[in-house]
Amino acid sequence: MSKFDPIRPFYEAEANAAIRQIIDDPMLEAMMNFTFPNDNPSHWKDLMRHTHSLRDFQINFIYPALMMVLEKSSDGLTTGGFEALEPNTAYLFVSNHRDIILDTSLLNACIYEKGLVMTTSAIGDNLIKKPFLHMLSRLNRNFAIRRGLTGRALFESSLMVSEYIRKSLLNENRSVWTAQREGRTKDGNDVTQKGVLKMLTLAEDVDNPFGFFEKIRLVPVSISYEYDPTDILKMPELLAKSRDEKYIKHENEDFVNLLRGLLGTKKRIHIQVNGVIDQEIKAISALEISQSEKLSQLASLIDVKIWGGYKLWPSNYIAHDLLYGSDNFSSYYTKDEKEAFEKRLLGKVDTSNPVLVKSFLSMYAYPVDNSLKAKELDKK
Template sequence: MPSLTHPSSFDSIRPFEPNELPEAFERLLADAQFRSAMAYVFPDIPFPSFAEKLRSCRTSMDVQKTFAYPFLAHLLETASKGGSMDSTAIDPSRRYTFVSNHRDIVLDSAFLAKFLIDNGFSTTCEIAIGDNLLSLPWVKDLVRVNKSFVVERHLPVRQMLEASKRLSAYMHYAISKKNENVWIAQREGRAKDSDDHTQQAVLKMMALEGEGDVIDRLKELHIVPLAISYEFDPCDYLKAQEMQLKRDVPGFKKSAQDDVVSMQTGILGYKGYVHYQCAPCLDGFLDTLDRNTPKADLFGIIARRIDREIFLNYRFYPNNFIACDLLADSHQLEHHYTPQDRSTFEQYVEDQLSKIDLPEKDEPFLRRCLLEMYANPYKNHLSAK
């Protein structure tokens, strides 16, 4: 069996190499569901032209520039008020592991790839994606064509440790040997209530491989906390609905179809303004830590630092302040918004609530869930200050 540092040990999880792309393209082009999805996403491109353009791509970066970049640019024009990223705190000539809060299944990493190009980076990022989203073979092919690597989940304990070590080794390999950036969410799954906190398990996985002690291993990954701020979350009502189902239905778990609906809603729904803010790389902070700190404490310290950087770097919109005031039944933050802003947001909340179809719909609970999604980032920002 190859060692975890040998490239062949990553074959089951890594993105496709250039020599593997032609075969993957043919599998995709022959798949009826893929053809249908592409006809929906690119309605103005006849399928023979689409197939010709896809086959002409030599690398995953070619695929991203040919298809993903123009699609995302169009999406920002039609389903948002515009998007931006401030990366002045980092050096575009270096490679980083971006650890971000997680709002949207697809777009969090997709927009990052676009913004990296816009901000002068010579490459985009490899994307950590859970295998729970890859139940369809063509979807797994598509994400691996698009520079994604697979996070294996829900394995027996012994296999899970091996999978975590392989994932950690691959991230180190992508940064140090492939000269790629990496994106990974700060936690498994989206924070449904936008109360964003880094799971120590993510950091522990990242430190399983590499050279030296925990601090050295994490420094090898050049971690950059990334704050993602959407003015509107198109999936907010779906998240609220899921929160009631988890409250009321013992053992409730989302289906694969639920994930598909969330992906479609998140991609196509209206997002308002979109902003990404890069905090400074954590390497300098890691150098200040006492290397004799017990590991259990050390991971907590680093997780809290990432949280603090994300909290401090959110961008706020009137919705965030209005949600805080509505929850507190006050006008304390009204200097951040107009009466019209408040009226518009209150109507937006009612409209989103009307989309929720549950047999025993708990409107007060659901309304509170929706408001907390918009209020929690500002609350956390205040706590970090």
């Protein structure tokens, strides 16, 4: 028994047995029929039965599934900054978070294509309550973050996650992906939660917890979708927030979001790797300020890197102009692009409700404001 059994992915030796448990699951069959539409199911099932490692499962089944998702629901994926990363090197990737499955899966696809160390990735346990999804996530090298805990249980769970991440990076040379905040950014304002950074330091020396960041290679990542496939699904929560009401998810909400994220329209997608921030971390660590203030400075640094690397699409500029009733960014989009975005807005949002319209537009407009902020801060 390992202390990490409640949260860890499968070990390599467990991979084949796990695959055999789900090989006849209708959800896996649907996924593989989508991935290999011209293939006889007996062929991919035979390949799966002879798969004995997580890497082979990811490369031979998850990767082609992602490529099919991109082909069917996007206008392509572009990347930048990967040339700054080295092979056989573990990185802690901290990214903005828009989509439940795609963010980390697309990053890993790029990492694989570029010959780098693929990640073990954080996923909320609320997203993998269905037995099939739980098995699939462990085969895809996800580790679980327990949600809904408080007090001592929350601390103990956070400490276990911190220890697991530390072990992955420093002992196993395994890269790690985590979002900059708990859960997805619903309103488009990508801000790093200091609590996430504090959690990462829990397993470090109590006299200098910030020292953890000097031992690893932290890489901020920006993920940009031209159209957020789950934009309309985020509206009820944003509406509740605008009324200062507690939002309660319906029973299958996470699963619906997961499917819409995979199959919904995205247009273009860009992933930007924003370099290893080792020198900046050393500078923060040397400051004679409290650990809390160091975490705040690191959170702000990650924000600026993510904002600066965010690829702004016509949808972002259009939304910003519509939100503020201006044409300040009209040179960044065409008449046809604006009409297409307005058609999406009209088709998805009850435009008689100004709060919904503002929330929808803000979701796309925020990255423009944050990009401008990043440029101003870079000048200082």
